Amino acid sequence: MEIKFETALLKLEEIVRSLESEELELEESIKLFEEGIKLSVYCQQELERADGRIQQLLENIQGVLELTEVEINE
Amino acid sequence: MKEYFTVSQLNEYISGLLENDFTLADCWLKGEVSGCKVYQQSGHMYFNLKDRDAVISSVMFKSRVQKLRFTPQDGAEVLARGTVAVFARQGKYQFYVQEMQLYGMGDLYWQLEQLKEELQAKGYFDRDHKKALPPIVRRLGVVSSQDGAALRDILKVLRHRAQNLDIVIAHTAVQGTGAPGEIAAAINRLNQLDDIDVMIVARGGGSFEDLMAFNSEIVVEAVYQSKIPVISGVGHEVDTTLIDFAADIRAATPTQAAQMAVPDNAALLETVLKHRQRLIQIVQRDLLVRAESLDRVMMQRIWQQPESILKNKKNLVDKFTAELQSSINNSYKDKSACLALTMVKLDNLSPLKLMQKGYAIIQKKERILRDIETVQIGDEITINLRQHRLLAKILKKEKFQHGDQI
Numbered sequence: 001m002e003i004k005f006e007t008a009l010l011k012l013e014e015i016v017r018s019l020e021s022e023e024l025e026l027e028e029s030i031k032l033f034e035e036g037i038k039l040s041v042y043c044q045q046e047l048e049r050a051d052g053r054i055q056q057l058l059e060n061i062q063g064v065l066e067l068t069e070v071e072i073n074e
Numbered sequence: 075m076k077e078y079f080t081v082s083q084l085n086e087y088i089s090g091l092l093e094n095d096f097t098l099a100d101c102w103l104k105g106e107v108s109g110c111k112v113y114q115q116s117g118h119m120y121f122n123l124k125d126r127d128a129v130i131s132s133v134m135f136k137s138r139v140q141k142l143r144f145t146p147q148d149g150a151e152v153l154a155r156g157t158v159a160v161f162a163r164q165g166k167y168q169f170y171v172q173e174m175q176l177y178g179m180g181d182l183y184w185q186l187e188q189l190k191e192e193l194q195a196k197g198y199f200d201r202d203h204k205k206a207l208p209p210i211v212r213r214l215g216v217v218s219s220q221d222g223a224a225l226r227d228i229l230k231v232l233r234h235r236a237q238n239l240d241i242v243i244a245h246t247a248v249q250g251t252g253a254p255g256e257i258a259a260a261i262n263r264l265n266q267l268d269d270i271d272v273m274i275v276a277r278g279g280g281s282f283e284d285l286m287a288f289n290s291e292i293v294v295e296a297v298y299q300s301k302i303p304v305i306s307g308v309g310h311e312v313d314t315t316l317i318d319f320a321a322d323i324r325a326a327t328p329t330q331a332a333q334m335a336v337p338d339n340a341a342l343l344e345t346v347l348k349h350r351q352r353l354i355q356i357v358q359r360d361l362l363v364r365a366e367s368l369d370r371v372m373m374q375r376i377w378q379q380p381e382s383i384l385k386n387k388k389n390l391v392d393k394f395t396a397e398l399q400s401s402i403n404n405s406y407k408d409k410s411a412c413l414a415l416t417m418v419k420l421d422n423l424s425p426l427k428l429m430q431k432g433y434a435i436i437q438k439k440e441r442i443l444r445d446i447e448t449v450q451i452g453d454e455i456t457i458n459l460r461q462h463r464l465l466a467k468i469l470k471k472e473k474f475q476h477g478d479q480i
Binding site for chain 2: 004005006009012013015016019020026029030033036037040043044046047048049052053054055056057058059065067070072
């Protein structure tokens, strides 16, 4: 699914609204339901995608950027 | 009786004199701070300004105190700008301070003002140029000292708000002569990574000089040119540095910068899950409603006793079949009577029938002769009777007279 998180979230909200307020044919509402579930899964994945690393960005003597894991004591 | 003032009138009179003096209305005063006190309730600051031989009561109102770039302490030499006016209730005149700076910093402040105007003219502070923060942040850059309190404050907030956020620290000195170049380089370094969603440039509180690096043109320029949105969080609430004007978002402190950088991912996730829950609820309810209507329909008699409806239908079919049969029969009878009649008519018209009556068909060379013009005297013709044929020759053509006709 090649859409942005915010677009997906808006679409999801729209689907919930349609299902709440409109009289839809069974087929149509099942279709919307499936799409809504897919969008919610996508949004969740997007939110949980990063993995919480802390890295340090340094430039070495050759002028090349290096990322290294660091521990910072809070 | 002699003319006299009331005390109020006299104070009012003096007050009027002071108010009309242009020098006293706006002047710079050099002095040493003493007895400085901020009233908690009002937030106003009261202190004396003195030199070796004299003293004047001074007041700074809350709105002005908030703009101070340093915390006045007793003994500090300051340069204060303000107005002299009468405080009638206590019968004394006071210095009402609008702005105040540490004495000796004057030149620095002035230079800073100049630089600010220059950078503004270059468009570095333009509102149109500011970038929006992304809706979700997965990878966040921090430009700060790796040993500073600012970084620890930032990490504390981020840990709480977004556990799985990636953080990339671009370490830099944040004070001293090398600091401006290092800060700018760190900002540029982060910009060479292509997956940083937003960056914080931060430093904890310090003196005016401590924060000077964040007033340098090279840092402001790096912030302006950053492709990654920049949040500035330098010093305490009261501190303002030029980087704050160029940043896409200005936070009052490093902690606030962290709060502003990361949309509350947990809250967003909660929203998403709530929507999903709602979807399931709605569709379940919808299906239930439909199932109930189906049940109602199924409860009707015909479904309970299907044979009754079949029986009715069978009766109908039988009835229609019988009607159809009889209608076909009737129609057939009519049609055959009609046919017989037509055949009689047709028979009567048959040339054979006519020939029976004595008519003949005359042909000349296979063609039936219809009028006199097609034959000449002497032509051979064939006369067809019912069972025979006669060959004949035309001897004469004669027209019937009236009354001769057969």
